[in-house]
Amino acid sequence: DIQMTQSPSSVSASVGDRVTITCRASQDISTWLAWYQQKPGKAPQLLIYIASSLRSGVPSRFSGSGSGTDFTLTISSLQPEDFATYYCQQANSFPLTFGGGTKVEIK
Amino acid sequence: EVQLLESGGDLVQPGGSLRLSCEASGFTFSTYTMSWVRQAPGKGLEWVSVLSGSGGSAYYAGSVEGRFTISRDNSKNILYLQLNSLTAEDTAVYYCAKIGVDGEFFGHWGQGTLVTVSS
Numbered sequence: 073d074i075q076m077t078q079s080p081s082s083v084s085a086s087v088g089d090r091v092t093i094t095c096r097a098s099q100d101i102s103t104w105l106a107w108y109q110q111k112p113g114k115a116p117q118l119l120i121y122i123a124s125s126l127r128s129g130v131p132s133r134f135s136g137s138g139s140g141t142d143f144t145l146t147i148s149s150l151q152p153e154d155f156a157t158y159y160c161q162q163a164n165s166f167p168l169t170f171g172g173g174t175k176v177e178i179k
Numbered sequence: 180e181v182q183l184l185e186s187g188g189d190l191v192q193p194g195g196s197l198r199l200s201c202e203a204s205g206f207t208f209s210t211y212t213m214s215w216v217r218q219a220p221g222k223g224l225e226w227v228s229v230l231s232g233s234g235g236s237a238y239y240a241g242s243v244e245g246r247f248t249i250s251r252d253n254s255k256n257i258l259y260l261q262l263n264s265l266t267a268e269d270t271a272v273y274y275c276a277k278i279g280v281d282g283e284f285f286g287h288w289g290q291g292t293l294v295t296v297s298s
Contacts, residue, residue: 073241104282104283106282106284106285108224108285110224115274115288115289115290115291116216116224116274116285116288117288118279118284118285118286121279121281121282121284121286122281122282122284125281127286159223159224161224161226161284161285163282163283163284166229166238166283167226167238167239167240167241168214168226168229168283169226170223170224170225170226171223172223173223173224
């Protein structure tokens with residue numbers, strides 16, 4: 073199974089800050105990676121797929137990069153509605169696996 | 180608009196069984212791969228199972244293989260998950276999710292249904 077390791081597990085940031093979350097795969101997954109945002113009590117929502125493709129309707133302050141084993145989600149200017157937990161997910165092979173999550177909290 | 184509505188979650192005793200349903204609308208159900216993802220209370224996301232549009236190909240997480248069965252009724256636009264031999268570790272919110280065409284990514288999610296396994 074492919075293990076997905078996210079860091080940090082939590083980050084405190086202020087509105088307007090640039091936030092970067094990393095995700096490392098235990099083996100090469102090419103660009104078969106997605107990022108999700110989840111708010112408390114809600115279902116996750118897809119933000120980025122194929123490592124860097126922004127889903128329609130997602131604000132352009134979100135961006136993804138990387139390939140192989142190392143990936144990054146960047147929020148260029150954090151907004152109040154961005155405080156949430158973020159998960160990466162590999163889609164290279166079954167079983168599909170998620171990272172442990174990164175909670176973005178208000179500083 | 181894509182809508183996914185799960186149901187069937189309940190309190191069940193260890194060793195018991197349950198069947199979850201996911202009613203889909205807003206898209207041509209039979210042409211899309213569908214999946215179940217779960218989330219234990221206060222924990223992260225765990226993929227459970229996936230089923231092709233035709234119902235011919237299914238995959239399971241190792242933690243549920245042999246105990247859970249995914250199926251679908253394309254005439255009714257419903258995805259199912261049969262849960263057997265339940266343990267406390269299966270306690271979670273179970274989400275139904277629609278897989279996109281660009282890879283095994285979860286493009287749409289339902290609101291989830293809670294399964295609690297406890298005596």
